Amino acid sequence: MDAITQVPRPVNEPVRSYAPGTPERASLRRTLDELAATPVDVAPVIGNRARGGEAAHEVRMPSDHSTLLARVRQSSAEDATAAIDAAQAASRDWSLMPFDERAAIFLRAAELLAGPWRDRLNASTMLGQGKTPQQAEIDAACELIDFLRFNVAFARELHANQPISSAGMWNRMDYRPLDGFVYAITPFNFTSIAGNLPTAPALMGNTVIWKPALTQSFSAHFWMELLLEAGLPEGVINMLPGHGAEVSDVALSHPALAGIHFTGSTRVFQGLWAQVGANLAGYGAYPRLVGETGGKDFVVAHPSADPDAVVAALVRGAFEYSGQKCSAASRTYLPRGLWNRIRDDLVARTEGLAVGDVRDFSNFTSSVIDERAFTKLSAAIDHARASADAEVIAGGTCDRSEGWYVRPTLVTTDNPRHDVLSTEYFGPLLGIFVYEDEKYDEVLRMVDETSSYALTGAVFATERSAVELASRELRHAAGNFYVNDKPTGAVVGQQPFGGSRASGTNDKAGSLWNLMRWVSPRSIKENLLPPTAIDYPHMLPEA
Incomplete structure (x- = not known):
C-alpha cells in the first residue's frame, strides 16, 4: 500500500474515579x-x-x-x-x-x-x-x-x-x-x-x-x-x-x-x-x-507560598504509593514563617493517612514492596530517631506482621547535609529543613548542591520573582520542574519525563x-x- 497515512490523533486517556456506586x-x-x-x-x-x-x-x-x-x-x-x-x-x-x-x-x-x-x-x-x-x-x-x-x-x-x-x-x-x-x-x-x-x-x-x-x-x-x-x-x-x-x-x-x-x-x-x-x-x-x-526530589517554598497548597503537595507528593516513585518528594525546604503556620496541619494530615490493604478502597496508601525495602526504610527511620540533629515528628512506625507496612514519616533536621535530605530511600520518608525567611536565595543554592540527583523538583511561591529566581538557580537540579504543584504525576504528551546528573x-x-x-x-x-x-x-x- 502506497498511501501516506495519518495516525489517530492521540489524547490522554481519561482517569476513572472508582467512586462508590460507579x-x-x-x-x-x-x-x-x-x-x-x-x-x-x-x-x-x-x-x-x-x-x-x-x-x-x-x-x-x-x-x-x-x-x-x-x-x-x-x-x-x-x-x-x-x-x-x-x-x-x-x-x-x-x-x-x-x-x-x-x-x-x-x-x-x-x-x-x-x-x-x-x-x-x-x-x-x-x-x-x-x-x-x-x-x-x-x-x-x-x-x-x-x-x-x-x-x-x-x-x-x-x-x-x-x-x-x-x-x-x-x-x-x-x-x-x-x-x-x-x-x-x-x-x-x-x-x-x-x-x-x-x-x-x-x-x-x-x-x-x-x-x-x-x-x-x-x-x-x-x-x-x-x-x-x-x-x-x-x-x-x-x-x-x-x-x-x-x-x-x-x-x-x-x-x-x-x-x-x-x-x-x-x-x-x-x-x-x-x-x-x-x-x-x-x-x-x-x-x-x-x-x-531515581532522584532525591525537592519541594522548596518561598515565604509567599500558599500554605494549603504546600501541605497538599507535600502529603500527596511524598506519600502517594508510599513514596515509591522516582519523582516522589523526599526533601523539602520551608521558610520559618510558613513552617510555623503549617507544622501542626502537616503533622495531623500525615498521622491521619489511612494505610492498609489495597483491597480496602478507603486507604490512602499501602505497604512498601518487599522485605528489602522494609528493612532499608526501618533502618533509615531508626537512624533519624537516634540522630542528635534530627527529629521524627510524624509516623516512624513499621509493622511486618501481615505486610511490609511503613507509616508515612516526617523528619525535621537543622543539618542541611543530613542523610534524610541527601539519600534516596525510596519510601514514605520526607526530610524537612526549615530556613530563615530572608535566606531564600541561599537555600536555593543548598537545594542544588545537596543531592547528586536531578530528576524532579517543585517551587511554591505567589511572588513571580521568586519563581523566576528558583527556575534560574535550579535549572540543572531537575529535569522536570514544577511551579506550585507537587513534583510527581508527569503526563505523557504534556510533561516529557526524565532527569540528568545521577538521575x-x-x-x-x-x-x-x-x-x-x-x-x-x-x-x-x-x-x-x-x-x-x-x-x-x-x-x-x-x-
Whole structure:
C-alpha cells in the first residue's frame, strides 16, 4: 500500500474515579477477588511461547503475605541465549514491516488495555505492587495507554522529518532500527514503565529482550498476554522474568547488543554501563544506553507560598504509593514563617493517612514492596530517631506482621547535609529543613548542591520573582520542574519525563526525544540527472 497515512490523533486517556456506586468500582472489585484467588505460573516467553520449568520464586501481596499471586520460573542463561536467538531471527522481517503495520499492533494494544484488559492490569498492579485504585489507574491503565498512542504519533512525526532537496536531487532519511537487539530492564513501581521500555524500541523496528523486575512479575505476565492478543509477531519482545544477573551476563556480552532501555537504581545502571564499556570492542556497533535512575526530589517554598497548597503537595507528593516513585518528594525546604503556620496541619494530615490493604478502597496508601525495602526504610527511620540533629515528628512506625507496612514519616533536621535530605530511600520518608525567611536565595543554592540527583523538583511561591529566581538557580537540579504543584504525576504528551546528573540520561520517556534513540538514521541522496562531465568550469582556458 502506497498511501501516506495519518495516525489517530492521540489524547490522554481519561482517569476513572472508582467512586462508590460507579460500575468501574464494582468491576475492579470482582477482578481483584478473581486474581487473588487464582495464582498464575509466570514463565519466560520466548518467540511467543512460554518455556516450562520449575517455578522457583513465589510472588505474594506486599500488603498481605498470606496471599500467593504467582509462581515465577526464573530465567536462566540458556533462556537468555534462546531469547536472543529468537529476537535475531525475528529482526529482519520486523524491521522491514511497514511502520503502519507495526503501529497498528500497539494501537490495538492500547484499545485492549482501555477496554477488556483494563481491570486485569489495574488489579494485578494493585495486588502485586501495592497500589491503590487511583495509583493503579493512572499507571497501569492511563499512562501505559498514553505511551502506546502518543509513541505512535511521535514516531510518525519523526519519520516525517525529512531533509531539503536542491534542484535535480532527492534527499531522504531512512529511520532504520538499531543493528541488533535492545535489552529492556524495567522496575517494580510502574506497570506503565514496564510496558513502555520494551514497546518503544519495538515500535521503531527493534526486537527486544525484556527483563521485568521480579516483584512486578504478576502484572508483567498479563501485559505480555495482552501484547500477544494484540498480534505481536514471534520473537519481537521476549520476556525473561527473574533476578536478572544470568540474563544480563549473556545479553551484555553478546555482539548483537544494540541498546539498553533501563529504569532502576543508579548503582545498577552504572554497573551495566561499566559492563558495556568493558565489552565495547566485542560489539558490532556502539550500544545506545538510555536510563532513568531515581532522584532525591525537592519541594522548596518561598515565604509567599500558599500554605494549603504546600501541605497538599507535600502529603500527596511524598506519600502517594508510599513514596515509591522516582519523582516522589523526599526533601523539602520551608521558610520559618510558613513552617510555623503549617507544622501542626502537616503533622495531623500525615498521622491521619489511612494505610492498609489495597483491597480496602478507603486507604490512602499501602505497604512498601518487599522485605528489602522494609528493612532499608526501618533502618533509615531508626537512624533519624537516634540522630542528635534530627527529629521524627510524624509516623516512624513499621509493622511486618501481615505486610511490609511503613507509616508515612516526617523528619525535621537543622543539618542541611543530613542523610534524610541527601539519600534516596525510596519510601514514605520526607526530610524537612526549615530556613530563615530572608535566606531564600541561599537555600536555593543548598537545594542544588545537596543531592547528586536531578530528576524532579517543585517551587511554591505567589511572588513571580521568586519563581523566576528558583527556575534560574535550579535549572540543572531537575529535569522536570514544577511551579506550585507537587513534583510527581508527569503526563505523557504534556510533561516529557526524565532527569540528568545521577538521575539518568534525560532521554524523556513518552516523547520524540526517546524514540530518536531507537533508530539509526540513513541519509539517502538520489541524483535525478547525474553529471557526465569530469572537468569543472574553473579548469577552462582563459579567453
